[in-house]
Amino acid sequence: MSTPSETISFRLPGELVRKLDKQRDPFGDSRGDYSKRIVITHLQRDQHDEVGQQILELRQSVALLDDDLNDHSTSVMRAVRRLAFALLTSSEPLSVDKARELVRHITLTDAGEG
DSSP: OOOOOOOOOOOOOHHHHHHHHHHHHHHTOHHHHHHHHHHHHHHHHHHHHHHHHHHHHHHHHHHHHHHHHHHHHHHHHHHHHHHHHHHHHHHEEEEEHHHHHHHHHHHHHHOOOO
């Protein structure tokens, strides 16, 4: 079931009418049909531009969230290093240098670097 349509009419200066006629001739459209197509295309483009803008805003939000996640990940790794260092130096008789070496090895291995 199609929605009812309404009639819209407007006047154009002679210069624009000549331009319209020149552009519509290759298609064989009437002035009304060609004008209708222009209006529909313009209105749909605005709708697509709006969707495109929303997509851009979502991409920017995702990028910010990704930055935040990376920042939190770095903070978590620092905390893990400190905790591992504290545990290794307090519960077992390890030297500070050996504890640092083990912590570096653990965190680099977890990050896929070791």
